[in-house]
Amino acid sequence: MKELITKSLTKAMDYNAFKTLVSELIKQGKSTGKNQSDALLNYSILSERRMKRLDKTIKINTKTKQNISTINKDIIFLVLMESWCGDGAQTLPILNKIADLSSKIEFKVALRDENEDLMNHFLTNGGKSIPKLLIIDKENFNVLDDWGPRPSIATKMVQEYKTEHGKLDADFKKELQVWYNKDKGVSTQEDLVCILQSIR
Numbered sequence: 576m577k578e579l580i581t582k583s584l585t586k587a588m589d590y591n592a593f594k595t596l597v598s599e600l601i602k603q604g605k606s607t608g609k610n611q612s613d614a615l616l617n618y619s620i621l622s623e624r625r626m627k628r629l630d631k632t633i634k635i636n637t638k639t640k641q642n643i644s645t646i647n648k649d650i651i652f653l654v655l656m657e658s659w660c661g662d663g664a665q666t667l668p669i670l671n672k673i674a675d676l677s678s679k680i681e682f683k684v685a686l687r688d689e690n691e692d693l694m695n696h697f698l699t700n701g702g703k704s705i706p707k708l709l710i711i712d713k714e715n716f717n718v719l720d721d722w723g724p725r726p727s728i729a730t731k732m733v734q735e736y737k738t739e740h741g742k743l744d745a746d747f748k749k750e751l752q753v754w755y756n757k758d759k760g761v762s763t764q765e766d767l768v769c770i771l772q773s774i775r
Contacts, residue, residue, distance in 0.1 A: 579692055583685045597619060642771060650679060652680055654708050655690060660706060665725075691703075708723050729762070
């Protein structure tokens with residue numbers, strides 16, 4: 576695992592570099608990842624817009640700020656991601672802002688398809704769902720915890736919809752987008768605070 580983490584970190588980039596990569600690929604009519612299609616390109620364009628908007632509008636609440644200020648361990652937020660990922664577009668700006676609150680947190684983004692061996696250790700119900708955040712001890716590269724692919728409340732919504740309807744469809748994706756807009760990143764912050772409190 577440490578070898579996989581080290582290998583992934585050598586290829587990882589900071590948040591701004593990831594956004595620059597996404598923007599450059601979109602100009603070329605491409606998305607990140609092995610597979611290329613008009614649909615993935617369109618999702619990438621939509622995700623880029625969402626990240627830009629959330630970078631400007633998302634607020635980190637007082638409770639989160641207070642908890643982040645007490646972190647005393649050097650850690651890395653390593654997020655496995657691709658440009659077309661809608662859940663990632665909703666949560667990466669929040670994770671980045673949380674990381675910016677503490678000199679103890681280093682934030683890195685690695686592309687899922689370039690790091691399949693690592694991704695395979697952190698599957699969700701057998702799938703390579705992203706974003707997947709790995710919280711890594713910077714001293715020894717141990718994975719302290721992981722989070723994703725979406726906030727716990729949204730995960731429950733997905734599970735309940737799948738149970739009732741068998742699969743996720745366009746109607747649910749609209750419903751999930753409405754939820755993200757109303758939630759304004761609060762649930763992601765709460766999830767992260769709970770995790771970070773447990774690893775101090």
